[in-house]
Amino acid sequence: MRTVPTTPHGEAARNVERIRELFPGCVVETTAPDGTVTAAVDLDLLRRELGERAVDGPRERYHLDWPGKSAAAAAANAPTARTLSPSRADSVDFDGTRNLFIEGDNLDALKLLQEGCLGRVGLIYIDPPYNTGSDRFVYADRFAETSERFRERTGDLFTNSATDGRFHSTWLSMIYQRLRLSRTLLRPDGVMLISINDVEQANLRRLCDEVFGAANFVCQFVWLNDGNVDQQSAIKGVHEYVLAYARDLARLPRPVVIDPNIGDGSKLYNERIENSITKNGPANPPSTVELPAGFPAAFDAGGIDARTDRFPHILDPVVVRDGRLVAPVRVHSGWSSRNLLELFIRNGCTPITDARGRETWFDLTASGAVYSYKRRAGDQGHVLSVLRNLGTTKQNSRMLAGWGIEFSYPKPVHLIEYLVRVFTRPGGDDLVLDYFAGSATTAHAVFRANEADGGNRRFILVQYPEPAGTGTIADVARTRIRKCGPEVLASRTRHPGWRGDIGFRSLRVAPVPLADVTVRPGTVRQADLAALATTVRPDSDVEDLLFHVLVRHGVDLSTAVHREADDTFVVPDADLVACFAAEVTEDMVTALAARRPGRVVFREAGFRSDTVRLNTDRVFARLSPGTDVSVV
Template sequence: MIEKLKMQTPNITEQNMEQIAKLFPNVMTETQDKNGEVQKAIDFDLLKQSLSSVLVDDADERYRLDWPGKKAALLKANTPVTKTLRPCRDDSVNFDSTENVYIEGDNFEVLKILQESYLGKIKMIYIDPPYNTGKDFIYKDNFAAKKADYEEELGTTDEEENKLFRNTDTNGRFHSDWLSMMYERLVVARDLLTEDGVIFISIDDNEVHNLRGVCDEVFGEENFLIHFSWRTDGNFDNQAKFKKCHEYILSYAKDEQYFLAPPVIDPSVPNDSKLYKNEIINTIVKNGPKNPVSSVVLPKGFPANIDETIIEKRVTQWPHYSQDAVIKNGKLFEEVEIKSGWSSKSLLIDFIKNKYKVVTDIKGQSSRFVISPTGAIEVIKERSTIQSHVISSLENLGGPQKAGAEIKSLEVVFDDYPKPVELVQYLCKMIYRSDDIILDFFSGSATTAHAVMQLNAEDNGNRKFIMVQLPEATDEKSEAYKAGYKNIAEIGKERIRRAGTKIVEDNQNKIGIDKLDIGFRVYKTGSSNMEEVYYHPEQLSQDNLFSLASNIKEERTPDDLLTQVILDLGLELNLPIEERTMHSNNVFIVQTNALVACFDDNINIKIIDEVAQLKPFKVVFKDGSFSNSKDRINLEERFKRLSPETLITVI
């Protein structure tokens, strides 16, 4: 059966209702919507009673952070959007090969768009949102009020009718508007984090107390990690009673028990300091009579701390092997199965999967494994005497002045207050893996992208970044505008281009620098590629039936359609894309065979067999691409024979 793609973000409210219905079927009821249609609903009084061991009354007093608009913000966070992303190859660098992404658009909409493709895949989020000082801009989504009602608000409206407004303290909702803006974004962003993921949020005195309350609710108090105090390098208010020289960074884990203790220490301590003494702990795996028997296959090449020997197969002693273990050149000559009473089997398997490189356990201890002369598996744990001692006061990492100088050195103009590269690098070092995805959805001048590329150059890592920035117009009187930058997104993209080039130049003699990913794919938010009738076919009347030659908007390209399909199917934006010509048709192949798509108006039925030979997981065609129903039936039959596991979909 050919399925039809929904081409919109998931309805989180419906998903949550399904989960509640599974747990508490008694709270499900039916109501009528504004059109009189019957729909499923939840009896919230019954739900509250189901979650309480005492009689629930109607008292409103409770411990929580509340503000006008909070419920509306949560509703918005759970509501699907039909926006999509459109690729912009002209603004990109190495579009076909890069794994980095830069997205222009309202970050709330972008987070919703990325919700399926990056669910549980982002290891670290760093954001530097508006501090709500009364001078910076606050997002005001879907702005539709009359101009006369907001004459005091000085802002800009983008092509999608979203507006930024300057949130002054004369606004009666001064704190509420900021809280709603942050709340709805953090609710969506949390779902993008990996199980062991972490978020860092820069803030100052104006809203740090409220932000802590919001984050406690969104991420859970138990997942609070640390409240950094970051010493800046100046910009003090000389008229203030106290000269403030600190800002803050709040940090929360997705799930604190899975977040490894960071291998980062005081940045002011030199790397060659005597404080970096390592404590080596050798543990010989021995049989414990109360431990369950564990069995694992040690592959050929597994390391040993002996040169050449044969450890004879053991039957009665622990550990024992399924065959003789032959050691040559300090490694297993061929694979063997070992059985023992050791309970840390999972860590050993992680070590093998990590190609015998050091792995880190839940306590932050680094471990490696070798075969000892006795034939046992020896666990070598390494603990720095001050490893995992991350201080709450961050100094010697620069501030706005240093950050401004960094941008200026690239001959890029930015009039705001960016963060220094070294600060963001420090945060990035708190995650162990060097191939994770790092997201910044208030990217500004793209400091985070710069930091990721610089760090990859230093340690040969392969971290990927996703930057999101609203194309907020620059002030016509600003230096940035005079330099030709009409919006902040243009500044960010140019900084990445120049920073990448400089990093390669500065490291031209370093081995592997030619493989450093300094490219990025640019995408811009826009309305759906599909006509309204695609989402509401029941509204199609006989009068306009023949005026709609296609349910796809005329100006949309195959690249546009492919991007929306990739997002709709939950695939990542940085996957490799190959274009092929098959029997005069243009065919897209995403990540070898994850997805094959063709959006030509007239498809040569001969391409079906060629596509099926690729054994794709999913194929997508335009609904109107086939000249008759016979071809569609033939399409299904050919795939059933040649690639029965392939999911066939149409738009």
């Protein structure tokens, strides 16, 4: 029987395992500072594997650097000593929803999501502090001290003044850690979207090139915030940016959304696409194609004389009867789709399928041009790099005010809804993450996107409880979700495919619910033994313990949990049973083993006697040898 670890593996440990997969000989055993034996990377062996491709020391190279970058990377890689604790009172439909709202430091939250959400997030959208010179950064990232010491010293609010020598460096360190952790959460076809202004967009672009790879850059959208025109500056700034990077651009599916500014009369909405394939130029040198007898014509009957005065040259007289060529005709021109045309001819002049799966056919028009026709796919997409007429911050502030919510500069819900629909699958169940949640615009946008196309996307929002009015910004976000959900659900245009999940399971970043019972030999008195008998903190309940176990076992925190008698919890999707009964008997152990779960967890102090604890391994070895048995 093993003990569930208090802290999860950090990103550094996962990176060691990734290197082991590529270069197993470079991972060796060594002694950690605490005396334990651990796996580590032998850099000398790794340099030998990489040969001349390894760069270190003063050798010149192109990269973005700043004071504190190494410390920021180390902080991102380090494990967190925090966990996630449930708050039913702050939730909506706690047991039925698949949405999550996490209150607390987003760096801790991103680390705690690494196991359960690794490689599973379809879209991450963030609207981080823009570093205007007066932004208050709410994060505990001072690298030479603990989070607790930082909070004591600054009260959590750190102003990154433009007069500070670390003006750019501080902001870059803050965002760098979070982007590193974001990338590992994305699915192979996932996308990262970041709102930013002019001050840091150049640095952010280079930083994202490093984290995601320059080859995975998708687009730098320009968002026209047309309502923002009352600044007293020489040039009115009415735009911001949204940077888009893919986890793997080769796997990014083509968007199937049409820019809402495209009018109903656009040919994009036509049932078929038609174009002349006559195309002359250096890239399309003229060549001759023979159209066989029976080739389709766009007219029922008639003829075209041979000609060479304009393209396409018609080298043989054209005779059409019943909409088909009577005899073969040679035509000479440059062609934009010659390969498809010849495939159509070889297919007996019947429709073929192009590389995108669209039905394609050709005919000869009365002017002598050859036209191609494609049946437009139902998932037609047309996304522009300029985002306009998608709402303004002022409009959305007024909308929030109608719900009694005061919040400055909220992102327009129409803008975020459009981006969600562009970069997630229509009708799908993509997971959308926003760890600078603010007023919860992203949750509202997910609801609206699901209502529009019948998807069942779900969200994870993270927000630090920064003071705001009489409460916190986290309170503001939860209030908005409670207000906007029923409104979207009541829409007359609601798509029947949406299951209507407008709830959220509220969690908070919290201390681990386990007491520190580690002691050094010779320091324990007889009177101390009773206090060391339990490993659970007195201010924690069984649900706190359960969610700590879910986090450490990498279980999806939105998964269904069934509570049974004797504080036993069953998590079907994770094949896990957690038994936190105050007195676990051997009969209870036998009954649990008979279920043959994949994993079972007990509370260390919950066994009725030492005998029951010792016999638990034997019972499972006999009745369910495949079960992983552990204690907290």
